[in-house]
Each structure stands twice: as structure tokens, then as C-alpha cells.
Amino acid sequence: MQKLTLTRPDDWHLHLRDGEALKAVLPHSARQFARAIVMPNLNPPIRTVADAAAYRDRILAALPAGQTFEPLMTLYLTDNTTPEEIIAAKASKFVKAVKYYPAGATTNSDFGVTDIRKCDRIFATMEQEDIPLLLHGEVTNIEVDVFDREKVFIEKHLIPLVSRFPKLRVVLEHITTSEAVEFVLSANHNIAATITPQHLLFSRNALFKGGIRPHYYCLPILKREKHRLVLLQAATSGNPKFFLGTDSAPHARNTKERSCGCAGCYSALHAMELYAEAFEGVDALDKLEAFASFYGPDFYQLPRNTEKITLEKKTWCIPNEVPFPDAGLVPLRAGEEISWQFI
Numbered sequence: 001m002q003k004l005t006l007t008r009p010d011d012w013h014l015h016l017r018d019g020e021a022l023k024a025v026l027p028h029s030a031r032q033f034a035r036a037i038v039m040p041n042l043n044p045p046i047r048t049v050a051d052a053a054a055y056r057d058r059i060l061a062a063l064p065a066g067q068t069f070e071p072l073m074t075l076y077l078t079d080n081t082t083p084e085e086i087i088a089a090k091a092s093k094f095v096k097a098v099k100y101y102p103a104g105a106t107t108n109s110d111f112g113v114t115d116i117r118k119c120d121r122i123f124a125t126m127e128q129e130d131i132p133l134l135l136h137g138e139v140t141n142i143e144v145d146v147f148d149r150e151k152v153f154i155e156k157h158l159i160p161l162v163s164r165f166p167k168l169r170v171v172l173e174h175i176t177t178s179e180a181v182e183f184v185l186s187a188n189h190n191i192a193a194t195i196t197p198q199h200l201l202f203s204r205n206a207l208f209k210g211g212i213r214p215h216y217y218c219l220p221i222l223k224r225e226k227h228r229l230v231l232l233q234a235a236t237s238g239n240p241k242f243f244l245g246t247d248s249a250p251h252a253r254n255t256k257e258r259s260c261g262c263a264g265c266y267s268a269l270h271a272m273e274l275y276a277e278a279f280e281g282v283d284a285l286d287k288l289e290a291f292a293s294f295y296g297p298d299f300y301q302l303p304r305n306t307e308k309i310t311l312e313k314k315t316w317c318i319p320n321e322v323p324f325p326d327a328g329l330v331p332l333r334a335g336e337e338i339s340w341q342f343i
Contacts, residue, residue: 001313004276004285004340008307009292011036011271012300013134013173013194013245015264016059016071018042020325023062025250028268028322030069032342034305037134037245038071040099045076045111049088052095072096072300074134078111079118083125090129096300097132097171098122102140102153116157123165132169132300137180138220147204150220151179162187171299174199174247176220178230184241185234192299194245195235197274198265198332203228214256215330218249219263235291236284243295246271254327265332270318274332276311276340314341 014029014036016022029036038059040046046055052073059071074097075081075089081098089095100119101112113119126133137158138149154172162170172180172193184193198218203225206216216222234242248271249264256262267274272292279288297304320335321328 001285003313004288004311005308006272006289006311007293008032008034008305008309009244009272010034010296010305011246011248011268012171012243012296013037013039013196013247014268015039015041015247015249017250018055018058021250022059024322024324024329025248025266025268026059026062026069027064027067029248029271030063030067032268032272032309033069034307035070035072035302037097037300038073040074040076041101045078046074047076047078047081047111048085049075049092049095051075052089053092056094074099076101076111077113077119077122077133079114081119081122083121086122086125086129086131090131095131097134098126099134099136101136102138116161120164123161123168127165127168130169132171134171134173136219137172137175146221147223150175150177154179154183158183162191169299171245173245174218174220175231176223177227181230181234185239189241192241192243192295193234194247194296195231195242196245196247196265197267197271197278198222199228200232200235200278201228201274214261215332215334216265217256217261217263218247218265221263232278232282236279236282236287238287238290240290240295240298242291243299244275244292245296250324250329252324252327253321253330256330266329267332269322269331270338270342272309272311272342273338273340277338280340310343311340312343313339314343315339316341 011033073095103112137153169190175193204222248268251262
């Protein structure tokens with residue numbers, strides 16, 4: 001196969017940042033994706049419908065002429081979120097979900113939830129209003145090994161949560177383990193998961209190949225090869241519970257390459273090429289369109305896109321760096337060749 005034409009995909013988990021950083025990275029996502037669920041973990045975070053409206057305006061203002069892109073907004077769940085804000089989010093039409101971060105789990109998550117049970121009245125309102133809950137599914141207890149945090153979250157928090165709120169639509173984002181796949185497969189139809197390109201392509205060995213490789217460091221962290229293979233099987237299975245979410249997270253080079261570097265992989269530049277490579281590796285390119293373009297809109301109860309994109313079987317080299325405020329931005333697999341190209 002020399003060319004692959006797909007319905008234009010959407011990204012159901014994307015970090016766009018703000019200000020000059022937003023202007024630098026937005027064109028990469030808008031080139032490939034029609035829509036994206038935009039993460040609210042700015043500093044300060046997007047906690048209200050008014051915050052989301054203002055951020056949406058800034059995203060649209062930063063969109064280059066000639067590009068089309070629809071930001072789908074989210075609210076950052078805190079211990080102080082009110083049911084009234086959830087009702088207002090539903091009425092807004094442009095807020096599509098609420099994001100849960102456990103306090104301290106990842107970038108700008110210090111405002112996150114300290115105890116998930118404190119949010120039960122919010123979850124009840126979300127269930128009633130039919131607004132999806134997006135989960136960064138990790139515990140942050142210092143005694144839990146970083147490689148076990150997703151598994152423990154599922155056991156300790158997620159299974160009880162869906163038992164208390166069986167009709168709540170939930171997306172377990174950027175899943176990394178066989179336990180997450182098993183949970184999603186065993187759950188009701190209102191439970192889904194997104195999978196990133198890095199978790200399909202790499203095991204935790206990639207972090208340490210020839211030394212510490214900070215641009216492969218993300219949260220949840222890469223796991224063992226046996227987990228990667230289960231994720232790849234889920235993504236290419238044709239099961240509508242699993243769909244595309246890059247979790248593309250831009251950080252300036254000097255904030256990644258330091259003694260205490262930031263978590264996040266930048267894949268927006270070449271996301272569909274990375275996914276195509278992963279799917280081709282298991283002879284499943286025929287499953288890519290549904291994973292990238294159909295299952296996400298269906299879960300979010302939005303129409304599927306009608307435009308098309310094309311990928312060509314053509315080897316090119318991922319740049320070592322792309323422009324970004326202060327220090328440049330290193331994309332995932334920088335300086336390496338990749339065998340598909342968006343045209």
C-alpha cells in the first residue's frame with residue numbers, strides 16, 4: 001500500500017498550552033485533525049465555563065488563516081467544582097467533558113482533586129447531564145511504585161466509581177497497562193479509553209536506551225513490553241471502546257533536558273504517521289480509520305467528519321527540533337526516520 005486515505009481524524013486528548021506556545025503548536029494539530037478535546041491544565045487551570053469560553057476564543061484567534069479546527073473544551077475538576085458549573089457546561093454546548101487529575105499527578109495538576117470521593121455530588125450531576133468524565137487514572141501515593149499507579153487507581157478508585165455511577169460516561173485516558181485494557185473490555189458501553197502513539201510504539205526500555213532519554217518521559221510512564229503488546233492489540237481490534245488520543249504535550253527543550261524534567265511527549269507534528277507505523281507493524285492498517293476517525297465521535301455523540309486526509313508511504317526524517325518559545329521543542333523520535341508521511 002503506497003497511499004492511505006482516511007476520514008479526517010480527531011484528537012480526543014490534546015495539550016495546546018497558551019500564548020506564544022499555543023501559536024507555535026496549534027498549526028501542527030490543525031493540519032491533521034478536525035477537532036480535539038483540549039486539556040484544561042493551564043496555570044491557572046480552566047475551572048469554569050467562562051474560563052473555557054475565553055480559552056476557546058484564544059485558540060481560534062491563534063489558528064492560522066486557511067486552517068479549520070474545532071477546539072472541544074473541558075473543565076478542570078477540583079475539590080470546589082459545583083453542580084451549577086456542570087449544568088452551565090452542558091448548556092454551553094462547547095464544553096464537552098470534565099477532566100479529573102489527582103493532585104500532583106502531572107503537569108499543572110496541583111489544583112487537582114485530593115480525594116475522589118469528595119466529588120461524588122459532581123459525578124451525580126455529570127451522570128444526570130450526560131457529560132463525560134475524563135480520567136488521568138493514576139494514584140499519587142508516594143508508597144505506590146510509579147509503574148503500578150494506573151493499576152492501583154483502577155482497583156482502588158475506578159471500579160468503585162463506576163459502581164456508584166453506572167450511567168456516567170467515562171474515558172480512561174492514555175491507558176498504559178493490560179489491567180486498563182481488561183477493565184475497559186469488561187465494563188459497560190459507557191466506558192472507553194484513549195491510547196497514545198508512544199504507548200503503542202514503545203516500552204519503558206525506550207527511556208533508557210543508551211542513557212536517560214527525557215523526550216520519551218511521559219505520565220503515565222511507559223510500561224513493560226507485555227503491556228505495550230496488549231495496548232496494540234486493543235487499538236487494532238476494531239473495538240469501539242478504544243480510540244485515538246495523542247496526549248501530545250509540548251515542553252520547551254530546556255524544561256525536558258534538566259535535572260528534574262517535565263513529563264510529556266510531543267507528537268502533534270506527526271501523530272498520524274506514528275499511528276500508521278504502529279498499525280502497519282501488526283498488519284492492521286485497515287483498522288486505523290475507525291480508531292482515528294469513527295469511534296471517538298461516536299462516543300462523544302458528535303457527527304463523524306466528512307473530509308479526507310491522505311498518508312503516503314514515504315520515508316522522511318522527523319526534525320530534531322521545531323520552533324517554540326525560549327528553547328525550541330523536541331518532537332517524539334526526533335532525528336529518526338519514519339515510513340509514512342501526511343500529504
